[in-house]
Structures are given as structure tokens and as C-alpha cells.
Amino acid sequence: MNQNIYAVVSKLTEIALALSAEKNKNKLFDLILMGARELTHAEAGTLYIVEGDYLKFEIIHNETLKISTLNQGQFPSIPLKENGQNNDRMIAAYVANHRKTVNLADAYQAEGFDFSGTRAFDEKNRYHSESFLTVPLINHEDNVIGVLQLINAKDEAGKTRPFSQEEQLLTEALSSEAAVALTNQQLIYGLKVMFESLTRVIAEAIDEKSPITGKHCKRVPIIAHMLAVAVGKSEPARKFTDDQIYELDIAALLHDCGKVTTPVHIVEKGHKLQTIIDRINLIETRFEIIYRDKIIEGNLADLPKIKEKFISDINFLRESNLGKESMSDEALKRIDEIAVLSWKDLSGQLHPLITDDEKYNLRILKGTLNPEERKIIENHVSMTLRMLSQIPYPKYLKDVTEIAGSHHEKINGNGYPRHLKGPQMSEQAKILAIADVFEALTAPDRPYKEVMNLSKAIAIMSSMGKEGHIDPHLWEIFLKEKVYLEYGKEYLKEEQLDIV
Ligand SMILES: [Fe+2]
Ligand SMILES: [Fe+2]
Incomplete structure (x- = not known):
């Protein structure tokens, strides 16, 4: 091995550590390709990920051409099968289908593979692709999840040379590290998407259960999100992190989940004599x-x-x-x-x-509503608290219960169910409380209720701010950053937008 063994091992370790720490999918792609190129002195490379029956072109590097870009649709996917047979013409598909590395000294001289795409690329960019090392990414479950392709290894004088046997072994070692990191990343991402979808399903179910409150559970998160972003714009020092905003998104989607336990005839009580029927x-x-x-x-x-x-x-x-x-x-x-x-x-x-x-x-x-029914309605927050506190959250969602369960609390301590005061509420909880009221007032689609104009809703909420129902400072930001307009333009009726 002509590389210093110590340097190689420490490079491999460094890459492996970075791979296991990286959460962002695109950065992970970049890290894998960059690491493999450094280990092999390759000038260019490509990473493909298996997606169904295709190899999806994810990222391409080419130092000479100064290309380092994610595929935004400019490079087509490669089919793994053709007419029910393995697509063995394309080298990347061959490597994935046969689960073995192909190391070619000169693609232009090699037989059996279709390099017309490479030739077209070379011609267009006045480049010359010569040596190719194409390695399958096989994860710990023995599944091929992608293909790593390195192009044009360079000698010390900068001349293209074939990839050595050692470099092939190193790349294969790196590829299995990369495959595990990518699989973990996909699993974590998959779980995150699944959890988020579940919260959306719950929010939708609550909205579906009580048409009287329209699309409340869907829209409160939108307003809360807008206000949270506006805080950062208005006061950069108080900017929320992405995780904090995501935590608020989830809490807002789930804030009224306790309503699944509220009897429909009480949630929906539109007339005094209404039970299951109107008496x-x-x-x-x-x-x-x-x-x-x-x-x-x-x-x-x-x-x-x-x-x-x-x-x-x-x-x-x-x-x-x-x-x-x-x-x-x-x-x-x-x-x-x-x-x-x-x-x-x-x-x-x-x-x-x-x-x-x-x-x-x-x-x-x-x-x-009579007082007993009012209690039952109010009980939905206690139920939200009880239900959400049973979920074992990952660290970045640890305050979801607290945020969601405080949406009817007031700064002056007159809210429910815990009669918290301002300092006991998180900023996210205060934002959610504002979003909850604002949506309820401006909802354009509630039966039994006249549609309220923005100016009236704002007047009501401004006095709520003065009386200590909602946080006056956050409310000020809501007004100053025109969150009402950003929301109103997309979600309210034109006739409601009486202030611009
Ligand atoms: Fe509520
Ligand atoms: Fe609500």
C-alpha cells in the first residue's frame, strides 16, 4: 500500500464518525462522495440511491469541471431492469444487480457496458472520463441501497491512472459504512415522517368530528408557525431554532387532540335544547x-x-x-x-x-352551553395533557405536551386548566395560545357564526393583550410583522381583509 497506513485509517475513522453524526440527507450524500474521492484521489464521482426499480442519481462531483451539485432533475434515473431482465448494459445497474464492484482502467476501451451517456457528457463538457471504480452500497441488512461511482484516479503528477486494488478495498469499506449511515438516516427520517403523518391524521379527525369548528386543527399550526418565524425576523436575538419551530408545529397539530373524548353533541351543541336531537x-x-x-x-x-x-x-x-x-x-x-x-x-x-x-x-x-357542558368542553385540554404526556418523545419534541396543553392558559393566570401565569408558560405555548384565538375568531367556515373581519378580530385581540389574556409583546410582533395578512391572504375570504 503506497499510502501512509496511519493517514488512511485516520481518514476512514474521521469519515465514519462524520457519517454517523450527520442528520441532513444531502450533506450525508456529499460527505460520502467527498470521503471516497479523498481516499482514492478521484477527480470525479457520482452517488446513486436505489428507489424502487431505479437508481436515483443523487449527487455529482467533478473537480476539473467545478461541478458539485445535487441532482435537481437534470440527470435521469437508471432503470435496474429492462423488459424484466437485469439492465446489465449500464455499469451502475450491473453493480447494483450483481452486488459486485467493477474496476475499469479505461471506460473507452472496456467492453460489455454502454458508456454512451458518459461519452455524451464528455463531449459536451470537453472532459475525458477514463478510469472508473463502481461499488455497491450494501447495508447491514444485506440490501443494496445505492451505488458509488468514482472517476479518474490521479497520480501525484495529476495524470489519470487506474484505481488500485487497495483503493478498491478502501472504497468498499467506506461504502458499507456509508450504507449503514444512509439506512439509519432513512429509518430516522421515515419514523419522523410517520409520526408527523399520525399527528396530521389526528388533527384531521378532530376537525372532521366537529364541523362547527371548521378546519381549526389544520389552521392553528399554520398561524403559530408564521408567528414563530416572525419573532425571529422582528428580534433576531429571540429567533427560534428549526427544532423549536418543528416542536411548535407538532404541538399545534395536536393541541385539541383531547377533543376525541368530548361527546359530539356537546362539541357540536349549536342550540340550547340540543342533545343528540334538538328537543x-x-x-x-x-x-x-x-x-x-x-x-x-x-x-x-x-x-x-x-x-x-x-x-x-x-x-x-x-x-x-x-x-x-x-x-x-x-x-x-x-x-x-x-x-x-x-x-x-x-x-x-x-x-x-x-x-x-x-x-x-x-x-x-x-x-x-350550560355550566356542566362548559366544563366538559374545557376538559379537552386536560385530556390533551393526559394523552400527550404518554408519548415517549425524542429530545427535540420533549416540550410538545407542555406547549399543547397550555393553549387555554392566560398570561394573567385566569386560563385553564392549570391557571398558569405568563412566566410559567414557554414562548411557544404563548404563540400557540394566540394562534388558537385568532383562528377561532377569523374562521371563515363555521356554521352558526358570522364571518369576522380582520379589523374586528384584531381589535378584540388587542384588548385581550391589554387585559392579560394573551402575551402583549408577541401580539405586537403579530401586528408589526403583519402575520394576520400573510395568513389572511391565503386562508381567509377576500371580504375579511379590511386592513392591509
Ligand atoms: Fe382548545
Ligand atoms: Fe383550539
């Missing part, structure tokens, strides 16, 4: 029964008056049932008065026109 129809039917009994009893003279009153009562109850306006004392009294009426069943037994539970719900002062 206003039952009450109307009972009115009918009472009225028909009056006809049967034969007090015909009073009927028009009774009919008129019943119709007016039904209309009043229908209106109250919507929960659009808050209930006045007068309205509450009227419900009690109507509830006094009763109807008779087949066995002659009397029942109230409005049951106690119906009365309780109709008397809800504001909105459609």
Missing part, C-alpha cells in the same frame, strides 16, 4: 297535544286565543333556543310561565310541557 321539536309536539286536547274537550270559543298564544310561545322558545342573545329577566320569567303547562299521555298521566332539564337549558343566559 325544541318535542316541545312543539307537546304544544300540539295540549291544543288538540282542548279541541276534544270542546271549549271551542277559547280556541283562537289559545292558538295565538301557543304560536307566540313557540316562536319565543325557538328564538331563545338559538342562544344568540342574552336572556333578560323578563324572558326567564316567561319560560317559567310557559313551563307550567302540562300534557296528558295515553294512561291519563300529566307531564310538564317543558321538563326541568329543558328549562335549565333554555334559561342559559349566554350562548348554548
Whole structure:
């Protein structure tokens, strides 16, 4: 071996260490090719990765031509098979299919392989490809995952020479290191993609479960992400790392996952009397029964008056049932008065026109939820906390539970469920809390709800900032960096964009 053995071993070790540490796929490709070229004094090289039945051209180096580039589609993939047979014409496919190295002193003199692509490349670039060392990348599971091709080994005078036997052995050793590193990288990346897809599936399921909240779980992450990026733009010293932003993305996708446990009829409660069905129809039917009994009893003279009153009562109850306006004392009294009426069943037994539970719900002062139902809705955050805390996260996602589970906390400590105060919340949690409210206010696709303009949403949230509901400083950045507009232009209706 004409290379200093110590230098070679330390180079190999250095490359192996770098390979196992590198997380970025493209940098890994570069590292492998660079390392192999250094070991063999090769002027040029290419790395292919197996993708289905093809060898995908990933990266090319050529020192003379000053090329060092990832394949952005300019180089086509090589088919491993042709008409069901091994594609043995192409040297890279041959090496992958037969799992063995091919070492050629001069490609132009070699027989059996199709080098027309190389010739065309040489002609176009006024280059001369001569010696070729093509090695399969075989991983620890004995799978061929790629092919490494080195071109034009150079002697000390800079003249092209064949690759030596030692260089072939070294390259083969490096290739198996590289194959393991690439496989690990693919596995880690695959798991990451799978976990992210799972979180998206959960978010989608929650959105699907409650059409009343539109695409909330899909859109909150978009707003949170935009605000997190805006923080870095506005104050470079507070810029979040990529990992921190990714952690926020995942937390935002999962923030309402606890809603899987919330009964649909409560999540979806659009009217006060709604359970699985809207009980206003039952009450109307009972009115009918009472009225028909009056006809049967034969007090015909009073009927028009009774009919008129019943119709007016039904209309009043229908209106109250919507929960659009808050209930006045007068309205509450009227419900009690109507509830006094009763109807008779087949066995002659009397029942109230409005049951106690119906009365309780109709008397809800504001909105459609009674206090118990409100508790159940609020419980979704506790469920989010409980569910997410059971996931064993990798280090870069360790705060997902904390971030997701704090989205209803307020800076002043009046939020839920843990009544955290500002200093107890992470910056990411505060961002998520803002995104959650902003999406809810501006959602353009919620039934029972009028579409709100940006100016109104911003006015509401600005006063929330002053009252300590949301972080005023982050809210300022939201405004200053025009996050509302960046989001609004893509996701809101044109008519909502009343400030530019
Ligand atoms: Fe929530
Ligand atoms: Fe939410």
C-alpha cells in the first residue's frame, strides 16, 4: 500500500464518525462522495440511491469541471431492469444487480457496458472520463441501497491512472459504512415522517368530528408557525431554532387532540335544547297535544286565543333556543310561565310541557352551553395533557405536551386548566395560545357564526393583550410583522381583509 497506513485509517475513522453524526440527507450524500474521492484521489464521482426499480442519481462531483451539485432533475434515473431482465448494459445497474464492484482502467476501451451517456457528457463538457471504480452500497441488512461511482484516479503528477486494488478495498469499506449511515438516516427520517403523518391524521379527525369548528386543527399550526418565524425576523436575538419551530408545529397539530373524548353533541351543541336531537321539536309536539286536547274537550270559543298564544310561545322558545342573545329577566320569567303547562299521555298521566332539564337549558343566559357542558368542553385540554404526556418523545419534541396543553392558559393566570401565569408558560405555548384565538375568531367556515373581519378580530385581540389574556409583546410582533395578512391572504375570504 503506497499510502501512509496511519493517514488512511485516520481518514476512514474521521469519515465514519462524520457519517454517523450527520442528520441532513444531502450533506450525508456529499460527505460520502467527498470521503471516497479523498481516499482514492478521484477527480470525479457520482452517488446513486436505489428507489424502487431505479437508481436515483443523487449527487455529482467533478473537480476539473467545478461541478458539485445535487441532482435537481437534470440527470435521469437508471432503470435496474429492462423488459424484466437485469439492465446489465449500464455499469451502475450491473453493480447494483450483481452486488459486485467493477474496476475499469479505461471506460473507452472496456467492453460489455454502454458508456454512451458518459461519452455524451464528455463531449459536451470537453472532459475525458477514463478510469472508473463502481461499488455497491450494501447495508447491514444485506440490501443494496445505492451505488458509488468514482472517476479518474490521479497520480501525484495529476495524470489519470487506474484505481488500485487497495483503493478498491478502501472504497468498499467506506461504502458499507456509508450504507449503514444512509439506512439509519432513512429509518430516522421515515419514523419522523410517520409520526408527523399520525399527528396530521389526528388533527384531521378532530376537525372532521366537529364541523362547527371548521378546519381549526389544520389552521392553528399554520398561524403559530408564521408567528414563530416572525419573532425571529422582528428580534433576531429571540429567533427560534428549526427544532423549536418543528416542536411548535407538532404541538399545534395536536393541541385539541383531547377533543376525541368530548361527546359530539356537546362539541357540536349549536342550540340550547340540543342533545343528540334538538328537543325544541318535542316541545312543539307537546304544544300540539295540549291544543288538540282542548279541541276534544270542546271549549271551542277559547280556541283562537289559545292558538295565538301557543304560536307566540313557540316562536319565543325557538328564538331563545338559538342562544344568540342574552336572556333578560323578563324572558326567564316567561319560560317559567310557559313551563307550567302540562300534557296528558295515553294512561291519563300529566307531564310538564317543558321538563326541568329543558328549562335549565333554555334559561342559559349566554350562548348554548350550560355550566356542566362548559366544563366538559374545557376538559379537552386536560385530556390533551393526559394523552400527550404518554408519548415517549425524542429530545427535540420533549416540550410538545407542555406547549399543547397550555393553549387555554392566560398570561394573567385566569386560563385553564392549570391557571398558569405568563412566566410559567414557554414562548411557544404563548404563540400557540394566540394562534388558537385568532383562528377561532377569523374562521371563515363555521356554521352558526358570522364571518369576522380582520379589523374586528384584531381589535378584540388587542384588548385581550391589554387585559392579560394573551402575551402583549408577541401580539405586537403579530401586528408589526403583519402575520394576520400573510395568513389572511391565503386562508381567509377576500371580504375579511379590511386592513392591509
Ligand atoms: Fe382548545
Ligand atoms: Fe383550539
